[in-house]
Amino acid sequence: MVTFLPTRPGRLADVPSFDRAIGGAESNVACVLAAAGHSARWVSRVGADGFGDHLVETIGSYGVDVSGVRRDALRPTGVYFRTAGERGTSAHEVAYYRAGSAASAMTVGNVEVGAGRVLHLSGITAALSDGCLELMRSLTARYEGRPLVSFDVNYRAGLWRSTEGPRVLLELARGADVVFVGEDEAEEAWGVADGPEAVRELLPEPAVLVVKQGGRGATAFVSAAGEWGLVAQFPAPLGPLDCGQSCRLGGTGGRSGTPPTRASETHPAPAPTSRTFEPAPTVDIVSTTGAGDAFAAGFLSGVLRGLPVNTSLRTGHLWAAATLTAPGDLAAPPSRAHADRLVALDERTWETLRLGPGWTQAAQAPEEVRTP
Numbered sequence: 001m002v003t004f005l006p007t008r009p010g011r012l013a014d015v016p017s018f019d020r021a022i023g024g025a026e027s028n029v030a031c032v033l034a035a036a037g038h039s040a041r042w043v044s045r046v047g048a049d050g051f052g053d054h055l056v057e058t059i060g061s062y063g064v065d066v067s068g069v070r071r072d073a074l075r076p077t078g079v080y081f082r083t084a085g086e087r088g089t090s091a092h093e094v095a096y097y098r099a100g101s102a103a104s105a106m107t108v109g110n111v112e113v114g115a116g117r118v119l120h121l122s123g124i125t126a127a128l129s130d131g132c133l134e135l136m137r138s139l140t141a142r143y144e145g146r147p148l149v150s151f152d153v154n155y156r157a158g159l160w161r162s163t164e165g166p167r168v169l170l171e172l173a174r175g176a177d178v179v180f181v182g183e184d185e186a187e188e189a190w191g192v193a194d195g196p197e198a199v200r201e202l203l204p205e206p207a208v209l210v211v212k213q214g215g216r217g218a219t220a221f222v223s224a225a226g227e228w229g230l231v232a233q234f235p236a237p238l239g240p241l242d243c244g245q246s247c248r249l250g251g252t253g254g255r256s257g258t259p260p261t262r263a264s265e266t267h268p269a270p271a272p273t274s275r276t277f278e279p280a281p282t283v284d285i286v287s288t289t290g291a292g293d294a295f296a297a298g299f300l301s302g303v304l305r306g307l308p309v310n311t312s313l314r315t316g317h318l319w320a321a322a323t324l325t326a327p328g329d330l331a332a333p334p335s336r337a338h339a340d341r342l343v344a345l346d347e348r349t350w351e352t353l354r355l356g357p358g359w360t361q362a363a364q365a366p367e368e369v370r371t372p
Helices: 024-035 050-061 129-137 166-173 181-192 198-201 290-304 309-324 336-343 347-352
Strands: 002-006 020-024 041-043 043-045 070-072 079-082 092-096 120-124 146-153 178-182 209-214 217-223 241-244 246-248 273-279
Touching: 002 050, 020 050, 020 309, 024 050, 024 092, 024 120, 024 290, 024 309, 041 198, 043 050, 043 146, 092 120, 092 181, 092 217, 120 129, 120 290, 166 181, 178 181, 178 290, 198 209, 198 217, 246 336, 273 309, 290 309
Parallel strands: 002 079, 041 241, 043 070, 120 146, 120 241, 146 178, 178 209
Antiparallel strands: 002 020, 041 246, 079 092, 120 246, 209 217, 217 273, 241 246
């Protein structure tokens, strides 16, 4: 969708003008992966309007295959406006205009995801309409030979038309192979407030569960033997990604209702799981919007390259830092050589790393703080 960024801080009512940009969880992931040299395809629907032209052209300029995007002559391209305040604070406002949009009209019958090795999805899409939810359920259904399904929970309470959102997102997450969820959104959606292990107890089904913990870092749980062949030692590179609204690279819960059912109450005990925590580097933050998408893209890049779990987590942190130090929802990641050099730092040096605006363009980033 098209994003409008404020030209100065303040309430939406007080901001006099906005700068146009692109946004959207799945397209952000596709753009960052393509910018890093991976093959990515974005599948969605946009309006037959100027905003739709802008989205398709801009996303395509990152190297993303947009041949799977369909134009809708009857519905507009979705847009949203936001303030400069950080999400989760009283200063943050966001106004979505997605009801009746072209993307909200996606269904099982009018979206063809196509071939690919990894399919990345977002919980935001499930909130757009009943047709979108049916599509998401179809894409997360387990069947022989399906692609590796990656799912970012992306709980946005304001997008859901009922209190069923948390339960639906839990259902979809249980059908995915790789799941990303923030510790804060797990608490907001499902009432899980006891740390990453409690989230894993709720979600033992995914072969890989990544719990993002804000500025502290992220924890990855990897099953000893995933049902679909994803094991504790990540697979060899999987080939092209296909990203869609979907990005094909291609009961209520939490605070809004009764606690969700724990998987242990209805499912057999999961396979043994390894736990890996990687702290995040210190970042001089410009804006947090889009950082979660960049993290997911970085982690998936590590999976595609066959990197170890801790290295994939560090790659996710670095790609997130690129977005955190830029004003918009999207920023190009560091070069592979630059990222690999930083990822290879020893533990003590990694924990002293500090990244500020412009660090991705520097051959030897001056913002990097090293130990003596």
